[in-house]
Amino acid sequence: MKTGFDSEKYLSEQSQAILERAGKFDDKLYLEFGGKLLCDFHAARVLPGFDPDTKIKLLQRMKDKIDIVICIYAGDIEQKKMRADFGLAYDTDTMRTIDDLRDWGLDVKAVVVTRYQEQPAVKGFINKLSRRGIRVYTHHPIEGYPTDLDTIVSPQGYGANDYIETDRPIVVVTGPGANSGKMATCLSQVYHEFQRGVKAGYAKFETFPVWNLPLKHPVNIAYEAATADLGDINMVDSFHLEAYNETVINYNRDLEIFPVVKRICARIMPPEQLYKSPTDMGVNRVGFAITDDKVCCQASTQEIIRRYFQYMCAHALGNADKIAADRVKLLMDDLGITEFDRKVVAPARAAAEEAEQQPGKGSGNVFCGAALELPDGTIVTGKNSPLLHAASSCILNAIKVLAKLPDDLYLLSPQVIDSVSQLKKKIYKNKGLSLDLGETLTALSVSVPNNPAAQLAMKKLSRLAGCEMHISHLPTPGDELALRRLGIRITSEPCFTSRNLFME
Known part of the structure; x- marks a missing residue:
């Protein structure tokens, strides 16, 4: 099987980029980890040669400088949301992640249950972790989030959230899947830190979409296919284009929320700490470790076809609307591929x-x-x-x-x-x-x-x-x-x- 990606180069460049970003903030960096922390098989499939455990190896290199916090949305626990690649519910996957991190010599500082509303199933999850010695915090929904800034950045908003006690300069905030509340948790912590006189910062570590690949590159389209159920769409970062006259790629949710995030941060941080674009917020060197673009393009087209079948099956089982499969079918048509391109x-x-x-x-x-x-x-x-x-x-x-x-x-x-x-x-x-x-x-x-x-x-x-x-x-x-x-x-x-x- 041909490879098109250099995992060791990526590991070296990514760890250096994170440390450089952390150095821009004197006291604390909250780093939101997007995608899968462990067993990132999507990245391994579209970037042959990518080590599925690269992120965990990255954390291992910096373990003396990091604390790890896991976020999980209370609604996902209540609804028994599943992680598709393992067939595990998010709450079960959270416990598996804690065990796996321990196997790698990394401890989880805390678990945060976000948008918690006293659901009985969620209470059981909290009790299970607490009784096994895992520190659990709860964050409740904030009325008017994310537009009512006066409430959000106040003692009744972020101030009402539990403050998560951490010790090290970099706090990695991860979760079992999208919409786990990672960003809100990071910004809530930054708010609390500034209230305590600590000049904390925030950044994102997301592998996809790859900001320095073209918009219609198969690797980026494969990301769009993987998140078709969420409605993610890759787009040119207009904020970055305006600020630097440089074309880079981001996705709709980050672009839509950026003005809100910037306004929230402006209420908390000094002007020199504010980012000019959502791409600025990111720390991502994955595009620089691609060694064979053709191999990665071929692998990505195969992933797009896989996602098409996955969504079609989810629809047949009653677990998804057909709209996700239709979106992927349009992406396949744009690339000129069909299901028969899967051998x-x-x-x-x-x-x-x-x-x-x-x-x-x-x-x-x-x-x-x-x-x-x-x-x-x-x-x-x-x-x-x-x-x-x-x-x-x-x-x-x-x-x-x-x-x-x-x-x-x-x-x-x-x-x-x-x-x-x-x-x-x-x-x-x-x-x-x-x-x-x-x-x-x-x-x-x-x-x-x-x-x-x-x-x-x-x-x-x-x-x-x-x-x-x-x-x-x-x-x-x-x-x-x-x-x-x-x-x-x-x-x-x-x-x-x-x-x-x-x-x-």
């Missing part, structure tokens, strides 16, 4: 058609196909059967190819498959008896001691990380979870495998 789409559909033509299939059966692209470009397919899901067949076929095993060799004996099927039928009372991918991999692992071929194939599973895969139907929970854990980049058609409303 695994046509083979997956063909595998489903092939399954339908097999003899002995009843008209009530659902015919499913899957296709996976191996690191060398080889396409491997799989079909569903009474024994295995399409994803299961495809993965078994893929690791047989990687292990150079004969295509007609069975990695799982019929007896093992039948044992699992009987467990599902007699004990679990499942309707579907064929093995999903999670069950298949478990069966494969227990076959290893007595099956040298299974042992050889099992060792190849790690090579599937980063591979592209498409399925002709919505994956079951067991398939989807296993594919995520393998690190496979999965898309699927917005089609159900049966008329049943409950997916086992």
Whole structure:
């Protein structure tokens, strides 16, 4: 797999830029971290060579100078909002982030629940963290936010928020997703600091859009596709253009809120600390670490197609309006690409058609196909059967190819498959008896001691990380979870495998 990005160069330049920004404020810098703090797979997908853990490595380099604060919007806890790449609710992801940071030798100073309104589900989250020794603060909605400056910048506004105790000169403020309240938390802290005589500053660390790439660059369009559900639109930063006569790229939400942020800051800070544009607020060196623009453009177009399928599936499941998919379709049209530019789409559909033509299939059966692209470009397919899901067949076929095993060799004996099927039928009372991918991999692992071929194939599973895969139907929970854990980049058609409303 070709690379187009130098993570080490980015790490060096970004850490230096943050320290330089912090040096412009004598006492304290509140740094809003946009995007994913850990496991930034979007960046890794559109910038091949980007280390998904680059941000955490950056913090590790500066750990003696930083405190970390995590913001989470109370409404996201109440509504069980999910992080799409991990399939985790935001509250669960917050706890996972705390654990992961500890594994990297970094402690979270505090968690802030923003726009808190005493919701029972949110109280449970606060209690859970508090009883495990995590300091939790709450910020309540401010009436008239963000336009009523007299209220916002007053003891009844920011002054009514809990002040978060921190010790180090740089405070990283992050969250599980967009609209977590990171900016408001930073500005609230800056207000409190000035009330205490501390000349604090504020800055943003966001990877996308990349300010020094063209507006219609595929990397920036991929960001627009990733946030189509939020309605984000990339735009030329008109404030920056006016102030410096330089064309740079930002996005609509930052441009819309900048006049408000500037007016709020003007009530708190001296004039010399005020930014002239939203791009000025940012600290972002990612564009300077791109080493092969063509590779990044190709990777970004693939990400745009992935997002299209993702939104189509979310709409089919009732989790999103179709407007997000329509927005991405327009972006695809602008770039002149279609879903068939994703190499695994046509083979997956063909595998489903092939399954339908097999003899002995009843008209009530659902015919499913899957296709996976191996690191060398080889396409491997799989079909569903009474024994295995399409994803299961495809993965078994893929690791047989990687292990150079004969295509007609069975990695799982019929007896093992039948044992699992009987467990599902007699004990679990499942309707579907064929093995999903999670069950298949478990069966494969227990076959290893007595099956040298299974042992050889099992060792190849790690090579599937980063591979592209498409399925002709919505994956079951067991398939989807296993594919995520393998690190496979999965898309699927917005089609159900049966008329049943409950997916086992």
